[in-house]
Amino acid sequence: MIPMTSSWLHRHDKATVVIFRALQLGDMLCAVPALRALRAAMPRARISLVGLPWAEQFACRFRRYIDEFIAFPGHAAFPEQPVRLAQLHDFYAGMRARRFDLALQMHGNGQYSNAVVRAFGARAMGGFGAVAGGTDECLIPFPETGAEPLRLLALATGLGAPACGPQLEFPITGEDERALHASGVLRTLAPGSYVCIHPGARSADKCWPAARFAAVADQLAIRAGLDIVLTGSPAEAPLTAAVARLMRRAPVDAAGPLSIGAMAALMSRARLLICNDTGVSHIAAALRLRSVVIFSKADMRRWAPLDQQLHRCLWDPFGERENTVVDQARALLMLR
Incomplete structure (x- = not known):
């Protein structure tokens, strides 16, 4: 298991990172404190977000924390959108070809989403979950209580990022x-x-x-x-x-x-x-x-x-x- 301490994150400051959170507006805004903490830990990393197609506008609004947006074609276990079956093969093949250094699962407790993120083929993986699937994974138990921004911020700090406050943001352009x-x-x-x-x-x-x-x-x-x-x-x-x-x-x-x-x-x-x-x-x-x-x-x-x-x-x-x-x-x- 990779020891995902603050020093580990700092050593991967120039890494390519992909975050999975394919949810709606309120859920995405609750993740902003965690995204802010991750950017503080890895200011030179290239951070990509895999999310619902609408969230391209979210990624554009939060350019301080997200460098790239990738649309997720869906999963049968996730109710937020119908699965776009014709896109699945090319999506996962494209993700594996990218060879991300680190994939972060920020989409629920990991019951289904960890398998999705493992299929990205990143060299290392962190996120919520109960049982690591390999030596290059660091999973943190999903908090069963607490406000959503604090749960996600606990994930970021548990992986070694500094806490930069729980406040939400919505930049007006x-x-x-x-x-x-x-x-x-x-x-x-x-x-x-x-x-x-x-x-x-x-x-x-x-x-x-x-x-x-x-x-x-x-x-x-x-x-x-x-x-x-x-x-x-x-x-x-x-x-x-x-x-x-x-x-x-x-x-x-x-x-x-x-x-x-x-x-x-x-x-x-x-x-x-x-x-x-x-x-x-x-x-x-x-x-x-x-x-x-x-x-x-x-x-x-x-x-x-x-x-x-x-x-x-x-x-x-x-x-x-x-x-x-x-x-x-x-x-x-x-x-x-």
């Missing part, structure tokens, strides 16, 4: 700002005058009822005098439209035309975000935007933002805690 201004969404909005409400999520069963979002939005608009901005992906436009129809005071519906980066730029000017447990909650954490996050399915201890003062999380699978959401929102708006 000039392109993001230009896209936001071009959308016209800001035409009637002053910074700090509005609340963003994001009623969607990747899974419909994680969504708080549209009527509850509308009622909370009206409370903040009418009693606190704040503008309401509804955000969402193009696929979530029917949902934001439903929330808007249920409101007594008309919101700004920004769903659809905005990219993820432009939406983050919009959120960076807001007073507050109210959302389901979904990727935008981690954008808010990265931006230090105060938020109320409503959970109904996922493990709140694992996926809640770390700063419980700025981010108030509550469990409401049946849509019964509208008043609590309003109370938490008001408390956050009063914070100095």
Whole structure:
């Protein structure tokens, strides 16, 4: 077994490294503290990320930590995307031909993902897992408890990287700002005058009822005098439209035309975000935007933002805690 101490990582500073984490936006943002630590340990290494096709934009946004993106064609055990069978042979053949010095598995507990990463054919492998498959592997037991950013940061430090803090990041680029201004969404909005409400999520069963979002939005608009901005992906436009129809005071519906980066730029000017447990909650954490996050399915201890003062999380699978959401929102708006 390779002793993956800090000195080992330093000796491999000029190595070629491939990281496997083929997940969605929130999961990827939770990995940023670990990526930051790995880059600090190996500032001259060439680091490649194997991820879902959408994550090419993630890799571009985090160029400080990632040098190259490689699209993953999928695996039958992973539900995030259908397997692209026609691409599998060429993908693995291409990975083995690269002869990476080090492969890091950052995709779950390793039950299925370690076999994927071993098939990359790297000279050495590190990551989460129970039983090493060879003398060139260093596996760390997967933590069964704890927040996701801290679990992944523990992996990086366990392999010898320095801890560089658990805070998330979401760099906003000039392109993001230009896209936001071009959308016209800001035409009637002053910074700090509005609340963003994001009623969607990747899974419909994680969504708080549209009527509850509308009622909370009206409370903040009418009693606190704040503008309401509804955000969402193009696929979530029917949902934001439903929330808007249920409101007594008309919101700004920004769903659809905005990219993820432009939406983050919009959120960076807001007073507050109210959302389901979904990727935008981690954008808010990265931006230090105060938020109320409503959970109904996922493990709140694992996926809640770390700063419980700025981010108030509550469990409401049946849509019964509208008043609590309003109370938490008001408390956050009063914070100095």
